[in-house]
Amino acid sequence: MDPIVPKNFIQQQIVDDLAAGKNDKRVHTRFPPEPNGYLHIGHAKSICLNFGTAKLFGGKTNLRFDDTNPAKEETEYVDSIMEDVKWLGFDWEDRLYYASDYFDKLYDFAVELINRGKAYIDFQSQEVISEQRGTPTRPGTESPTRNSAPEINLRIFEDMKLGKYNEGDCVLRAKIDMSSPNMHLRDPLMYRILKQPHHRTGDKWCIYPMYDYAHGQSDFWEGITHSICTLEFEVHRPLYDWFVDELQETDYRPRQIEFSRLNITSTVMSKRKLLQLVKEGYVKDWDDPRMPTICGLRRRGYTPESIRNFADMVGITKVDGVTDVALLEFCIREDLNKKAQRLMCVTDPLKIVLTNYPEDTVEEVDAVNNPEDESMGKRKVPFSKVLYIEQEDFMEEPSSKFYRLAPGKEVRLRYAYFIRCNEVIKDSEGNIVELQCTYDPETKGGNAPDGRKVKATLHWVSSKEAVNCEVRLYDRLFTDPDPDGHKEKDFLEFLNPESLKTLGNCYVEPFIKDAKPLTNYQFERLGYFNVDPDSKPEKLVFNRTVSLKDNSKK
Ligand code: ATP
Numbered sequence: 019m020d021p022i023v024p025k026n027f028i029q030q031q032i033v034d035d036l037a038a039g040k041n042d043k044r045v046h047t048r049f050p051p052e053p054n055g056y057l058h059i060g061h062a063k064s065i066c067l068n069f070g071t072a073k074l075f076g077g078k079t080n081l082r083f084d085d086t087n088p089a090k091e092e093t094e095y096v097d098s099i100m101e102d103v104k105w106l107g108f109d110w111e112d113r114l115y116y117a118s119d120y121f122d123k124l125y126d127f128a129v130e131l132i133n134r135g136k137a138y139i140d141f142q143s144q145e146v147i148s149e150q151r152g153t154p155t156r157p158g159t160e161s162p163t164r165n166s167a168p169e170i171n172l173r174i175f176e177d178m179k180l181g182k183y184n185e186g187d188c189v190l191r192a193k194i195d196m197s198s199p200n201m202h203l204r205d206p207l208m209y210r211i212l213k214q215p216h217h218r219t220g221d222k223w224c225i226y227p228m229y230d231y232a233h234g235q236s237d238f239w240e241g242i243t244h245s246i247c248t249l250e251f252e253v254h255r256p257l258y259d260w261f262v263d264e265l266q267e268t269d270y271r272p273r274q275i276e277f278s279r280l281n282i283t284s285t286v287m288s289k290r291k292l293l294q295l296v297k298e299g300y301v302k303d304w305d306d307p308r309m310p311t312i313c314g315l316r317r318r319g320y321t322p323e324s325i326r327n328f329a330d331m332v333g334i335t336k337v338d339g340v341t342d343v344a345l346l347e348f349c350i351r352e353d354l355n356k357k358a359q360r361l362m363c364v365t366d367p368l369k370i371v372l373t374n375y376p377e378d379t380v381e382e383v384d385a386v387n388n389p390e391d392e393s394m395g396k397r398k399v400p401f402s403k404v405l406y407i408e409q410e411d412f413m414e415e416p417s418s419k420f421y422r423l424a425p426g427k428e429v430r431l432r433y434a435y436f437i438r439c440n441e442v443i444k445d446s447e448g449n450i451v452e453l454q455c456t457y458d459p460e461t462k463g464g465n466a467p468d469g470r471k472v473k474a475t476l477h478w479v480s481s482k483e484a485v486n487c488e489v490r491l492y493d494r495l496f497t498d499p500d501p502d503g504h505k506e507k508d509f510l511e512f513l514n515p516e517s518l519k520t521l522g523n524c525y526v527e528p529f530i531k532d533a534k535p536l537t538n539y540q541f542e543r544l545g546y547f548n549v550d551p552d553s554k555p556e557k558l559v560f561n562r563t564v565s566l567k568d569n570s571k572k
């Protein structure tokens with residue numbers, strides 16, 4: 019096998035660990051979502067990193083639900099997370115775990131720490147406990163019960179488990195160091211009382227372990243070698259190591275490594291804020307195509323390949339930053355350019371009547387399905403006397419830079435003929451309702467034998483054969499590139515009122531009639547689109563995934 023070329027500092031660390039013979043040369047990672055919301059594009063970065071890195075080294079990746087807080091967790095989220103990880107193209111095989119699988123073991127370990135005088139019950143309120151923690155430069159104050167006897171602590175801990183105390187009455191704390199410069203080591207919480215049923219353990223527990231305690235032990239029990247997480251956990255690492263060192267006896271140690279989280283312009287990424295957008299109805303649901311969630315991106319028309327490629331391009335560093343959403347859009351354009359079937363769709367129809375074309379004749383012209391991929395072949399597009407073009411491709415009094423259709427001007431209809439506009443028909447209010455044009459039968463296929471040129475090629479559909487449909491155009495969900503970054507203003511103040519535009523009277527080539535939900539297309543000149551799950555044979559609905567070019571910098 020060729021030597022593996024590490025692409026980032028984490029892979030370099032693994033190369034070094036393997037060279038040093040650590041962990042019996044195993045590489046084992048995990049993706050540990052908390053099931054309290056749907057996954058977003060930031061999680062996709064973590065998924066690609068964890069699964070992708072393990073795969074690179076011939077290792078394994080576990081999916082582990084970090085379900086230690088029953089107050090906010092639901093089975094709906096568990097199911098959606100599994101669906102999203104699979105859709106992204108990754109497989110945890112038979113290694114699906116839940117932190118809740120370890121509640122018994124974690125309890126036993128807590129008892130062991132109590133017995134060794136390394137954990138104690140504190141009856142003080144949360145406020146007092148945080149007040150007593152001190153500041154990084156001022157040592158904390160010891161709790162009055164810090165040195166109480168293990169037997170007393172144990173009895174109370176058992177009573178906590180039995181439900182004899184109420185939420186907030188007391189907590190279990192690890193006894194570490196109240197003057198440590200690392201605040202996380204100043205006797206952190208291990209257990210709190212939560213009288214909430216758990217989505218997996220039901221009413222069995224009313225005390226739940228804290229993340230910092232549960233996570234390292236779970237990693238240890240699963241044989242994780244590299245526990246990759248985001249930078250905010252860097253300061254927790256000594257605590258992660260402390261618990262493992264106190265409780266585990268073998269030489270093997272999972273190694274926590276941190277990287278910077280993904281942030282993207284013009285959106286928010288925190289699950290709490292995404293939940294708020296859904297619950298308060300600013301978007302339709304978690305899978306609204308404007309959401310940065312994986313299911314939202316899927317519904318919008320993003321492919322797993324484009325997201326994996328994006329994750330690759332943003333790279334892995336230790337420096338926090340913000341990635342321009344334009345990079346994500348670049349990745350989907352690039353993928354769909356290679357894959358998407360081309361079609362013509364008119365979103366704002368203007369009727370064209372070809373006065374010299376025979377009535378009741380329907381001709382079929384050949385159109386290329388994908389110029390990037392000849393193997394996708396050609397299709398037939400019906401052409402007839404009455405057609406639609408886009409309103410904006412016509413100007414009655416064209417400006418000097420307008421090269422498309424105008425009275426007396428000639429343009430090409432893609433794959434078909436040259437047409438010339440002779441007359442503009444208006445209704446009683448002066449609105450243009452129809453253009454009378456003539457076509458040149460000599461220009462079949464779109465070229466004139468006499469070599470004359472036209473300056474514009476328009477997309478079109480045949481009015482009778484085309485299928486009426488709805489098209490949804492999306493714009494950025496927020497008008498500000500950093501909606502979260504304003505101290506005085508709430509992120510909701512930057513919601514873009516024009517983030518969704520629904521065009522209800524569009525016409526698309528009949529080719530698409532049986533299109534399946536989520537299939538990607540390119541509508542020529544308009545962008546990449548896909549079939550929305552709301553689409554029905556009697557009313558097709560399309561989402562615009564992305565425009566053909568990046569227009570944001572105009
Ligand atoms: P949020 O802050 O959005 O609520 P979280 O960190 O609480 O997210 P978890 O479910 O705990 O969400 O995250 C699961 C994994 O995904 C963690 O390892 C976490 O570090 C990683 N992750 C979460 N958000 C991002 C992000 N924006 N970029 C990269 N990785 C992320």
Ligand code: MG
Nearest residue numbers: 051052084229
């Ligand atoms: Mg978290």
